[in-house]
Amino acid sequence: MAEVDLGNAKKMTIICTKGTLDWAYPPFILATTAAAMDVEVTMFFTFYGLGLLDKKLNLSVTTLGNSSMRMPMGGMQMAMPNMIGMLPGVTAGTSVMMKNLIKKKGVASIEDLREAAVLSDVRMIGCQMTIDLFEKKTEDMIEGIELGGAATWLESALQSDINLYM
């Protein structure tokens, strides 16, 4: 993925630490849009964010501990009862509901955004320490990524105009 350094290009890095369906959106939306605006983007995936590099994604969102979650229902904003997230099957149900809503509203899937990021040469770094910690297999992860650590991100961050932690 190492592109020729054009020197004057703007640069951005994003540290992605969360692997839920809702939190997967901000980094991929910003990364793809920045790439479309000729920004050189580096994404560093660590801890739960590392799962976003898995070939097969099965992302979920939970109501549990998410007291600000509201879903549109019959023209109303429906608060999602926090506690029911504890019950078996509720997280799966909420996730299906969210994915249906995403489709209906013409919002891109995370799979599509990630592919767009790969196609626009966004540099993706998987955290080696997280791979060791959670015993992840690199063959389960998408092609074209690099593995690295804090220093790899820092080198990129030190040259960047924008560094985000999500």
Added chain:
Amino acid sequence: MSDSITPDEILDTKGLNCPLPILKAKKALKGMENGKVLELASSDPGAVKDFEAFCRATGNTLLKSWIDDGVYMFLIERVV
């Protein structure tokens, strides 16, 4: 209407939400020669501000934007 400007390419992104219209516009512009004009349609109200910003940042020229029967329309000139 697009007055005297005839677009070289037309892109319909109606039904797609942020950031897809921008990503598709970028892809289309990338394949176009300098000076060619892209006409883009979007149903996303956020696209108005986003295309202004996109063009300012990328150096492409936003020739015109208007609303046609509830659809947000843009004419973008490719500047390499």
